[in-house]
Amino acid sequence: MKSKTRSDFKKVLPLYIFTLIFVLVPILYAIFLSFMTRTNTWSVEYVFTLDNYRELLKPIYLSTFADSFKLAVAVTFVDIIVGYPAGLFMARLPEKQRNFFFAALTFPFWINSIVRIASIIVLLRTYTTILYSYEAVVITMVYALLPFMIYSVYSAAVKLDNSALEAARMLGASKFRAFLDITLPLTAKGLLSGITLTFIPSMCLIYISDLLGGGKFILAGNLIENQLMKTHNLPLAAAISVVLMIFTGTVILISNRLEPVAKRRRRAR
Amino acid sequence: MKRILALTLCLTFLLTLVGCGKKKETLTIYTWAGMFPDEVIDAFEEETGIEVNYQNFDTDENMLMTLEASEGSGYDLVIADDYIIEQVISEGLAQELDTSKIANYKNINPTFQGQFYDPDDKYTVPYGAGIMQIAYNPDKVDLDIKGYADLFDESLEGRVGVVGNNRVVTGVILKMLGYSMNTESEKEIREAGKKLLELSPNINLIKDEYLNEDLLAGTVDVALVYQSQATLTAMENSNFKFVMPEEGLGFGIMGMFVPSKAENSDAAHQFINYILDGKTGASCFEWMGYCSTNSAADEYISDDFKSLLTLPEDLNTENAEIIQNIDQKALDVHESIWNAFVNACQ
Numbered sequence: 001m002k003s004k005t006r007s008d009f010k011k012v013l014p015l016y017i018f019t020l021i022f023v024l025v026p027i028l029y030a031i032f033l034s035f036m037t038r039t040n041t042w043s044v045e046y047v048f049t050l051d052n053y054r055e056l057l058k059p060i061y062l063s064t065f066a067d068s069f070k071l072a073v074a075v076t077f078v079d080i081i082v083g084y085p086a087g088l089f090m091a092r093l094p095e096k097q098r099n100f101f102f103a104a105l106t107f108p109f110w111i112n113s114i115v116r117i118a119s120i121i122v123l124l125r126t127y128t129t130i131l132y133s134y135e136a137v138v139i140t141m142v143y144a145l146l147p148f149m150i151y152s153v154y155s156a157a158v159k160l161d162n163s164a165l166e167a168a169r170m171l172g173a174s175k176f177r178a179f180l181d182i183t184l185p186l187t188a189k190g191l192l193s194g195i196t197l198t199f200i201p202s203m204c205l206i207y208i209s210d211l212l213g214g215g216k217f218i219l220a221g222n223l224i225e226n227q228l229m230k231t232h233n234l235p236l237a238a239a240i241s242v243v244l245m246i247f248t249g250t251v252i253l254i255s256n257r258l259e260p261v262a263k264r265r266r267r268a269r
Numbered sequence: 270m271k272r273i274l275a276l277t278l279c280l281t282f283l284l285t286l287v288g289c290g291k292k293k294e295t296l297t298i299y300t301w302a303g304m305f306p307d308e309v310i311d312a313f314e315e316e317t318g319i320e321v322n323y324q325n326f327d328t329d330e331n332m333l334m335t336l337e338a339s340e341g342s343g344y345d346l347v348i349a350d351d352y353i354i355e356q357v358i359s360e361g362l363a364q365e366l367d368t369s370k371i372a373n374y375k376n377i378n379p380t381f382q383g384q385f386y387d388p389d390d391k392y393t394v395p396y397g398a399g400i401m402q403i404a405y406n407p408d409k410v411d412l413d414i415k416g417y418a419d420l421f422d423e424s425l426e427g428r429v430g431v432v433g434n435n436r437v438v439t440g441v442i443l444k445m446l447g448y449s450m451n452t453e454s455e456k457e458i459r460e461a462g463k464k465l466l467e468l469s470p471n472i473n474l475i476k477d478e479y480l481n482e483d484l485l486a487g488t489v490d491v492a493l494v495y496q497s498q499a500t501l502t503a504m505e506n507s508n509f510k511f512v513m514p515e516e517g518l519g520f521g522i523m524g525m526f527v528p529s530k531a532e533n534s535d536a537a538h539q540f541i542n543y544i545l546d547g548k549t550g551a552s553c554f555e556w557m558g559y560c561s562t563n564s565a566a567d568e569y570i571s572d573d574f575k576s577l578l579t580l581p582e583d584l585n586t587e588n589a590e591i592i593q594n595i596d597q598k599a600l601d602v603h604e605s606i607w608n609a610f611v612n613a614c615q
Contacts, residue, residue: 060605060608132474134615214476215474216475216614218608231604
């Protein structure tokens with residue numbers, strides 16, 4: 001038994017090393033940097049300070065975070081409205097058609113996203129007047145992130161046991177009631193992971209807000225970019241990243257918490 | 270045994286390659302992409318037998334970081350912006366030029382010499398200058414635009430684009446108010462910030478690259494653009510008008526310098542001399558779309574672009590300014606007023 005665990009450990013050791021070097025060390029370094037002092041010659045002095053976090057309490061940063069949050073909520077909301085039914089619909093199709101839809105969703109990924117976004121710019125410029133507006137940013141983000149929502153919902157819905165639905169209907173539940181009591185709780189996991197996969201990136205897809213918003217919409221990601229590329233304030237950039245990481249972690253944690261709630265609710269009925 | 274054999278073969282092969290590389294003299298140029306037409310590089314290679322190794326950076330800051338890391342080695346010739354060259358020289362990463370090796374040195378337009386980043390012209394030779402201009406489409410704009418003040422006109426609501434460089438845009442407002450672009454006075458910068466907010470209803474686009482495309486496509490009708498973008502607009506559509514604002518000019522100079530530990534500084538001097546030739550220079554400036562810094566090149570620039578690519582005779586250089594490094598406190602004020610401006614533009 002003991003020898004078996006040891007050999008198991010050996011097998012996963014590369015994974016541990018990989019995680020350590022490429023995930024943990026950079027994160028720790030970013031956290032470390034966020035408490036350091038910047039110098040005027042664009043480098044970092046290793047003197048402890050809390051100034052970077054104090055700086056983040058300024059209204060300009062707070063309002064940017066709030067704006068990013070609002071945008072992310074809007075994008076996620078639209079993605080749920082469009083993506084959830086689409087995912088359910090796809091799961092119900094016969095296999096051949098399902099594969100077709102799957103391919104149709106995958107095709108755009110074969111083209112570089114910058115190219116796709118450049119074509120959206122051309123389309124919006126030619127046929128509408130909304131280029132360089134908030135709507136243009138939301139529409140493009142919804143488009144860019146929609147596949148993730150559909151995939152997530154689909155992967156949960158495809159495992160859905162139809163007999164449960166049939167039973168509910170036979171026992172007199174209305175269609176809506178059956179959806180609420182059977183389909184929704186059983187696909188909640190997919191929906192939640194879809195929300196995580198759309199919400200978090202939409203706070204940081206800065207190339208979309210830059211290109212479609214005409215430089216007028218600053219996201220949390222832009223703040224980091226500006227500090228790195230323009231102001232060269234590495235510690236402040238690190239501090240923004242840390243705050244964003246904490247925020248992201250909270251969102252994931254909440255969605256993990258919600259999952260058992262959904263399950264419990266199902267059992268209680 | 271087989272392995273050892275294979276290894277030996279590989280090593281011999283590699284060594285031969287290295288040997289080959291050594292024989293041919295190379296010149297490593299480090300600058301942005303698209304700074305020289307291919308013909309110019311090819312002709313230089315043919316004429317001198319020196320192979321040009323062209324390497325790109327995307328921003329001045331990246332260039333500085335690379336040079337800092339290599340302590341001034343790895344490249345023979347660098348072309349970058351004025352303010353960063355000041356930093357490069359102050360860190361001792363550039364070497365003094367030997368003007369006796371540069372016969373065409375006399376061709377340099379003196380307007381672009383003796384500037385803040387290299388007051389005694391010891392380290393640099395200017396290669397192109399940019400003047401901030403206002404470009405507009407007279408078919409769509411009824412105003413006769415003369416200067417920055419016209420950008421505030423009510424009729425231009427939601428139709429103006431500006432470059433995405435806060436020092437440039439705020440600098441323009443500072444000039445309009447009669448201050449220096451490089452003021453470190455918080456009061457003056459804040460006053461400019463207030464004025465800048467008044468511009469926000471007119472702004473549709475803040476973007477640093479390819480503003481010319483938006484002018485041509487009509488997403489904006491008026492724009493404060495870099496020289497190169499003005500030239501690109503003019504090349505596509507001769508209808509556009511370009512204005513050197515009456516309130517004063519903001520301009521920038523790009524300079525060539527040889528890093529302190531360049532492996533082949535002789536070749537770098539040869540290349541500088543080659544570029545300073547009038548005809549060669551003219552083809553370079555036309556290609557880049559930047560203003561000529563070479564008096565001998567001016568006459569070779571085609572008539573279509575002469576007004577854009579050479580300095581006007583009556584230019585009042587006293588009211589022209591280059592954006593320079595300012596202290597951190599002033600920069601922070603700049604950043605905060607810029608953020609407020611961007612937010613107001615939404």
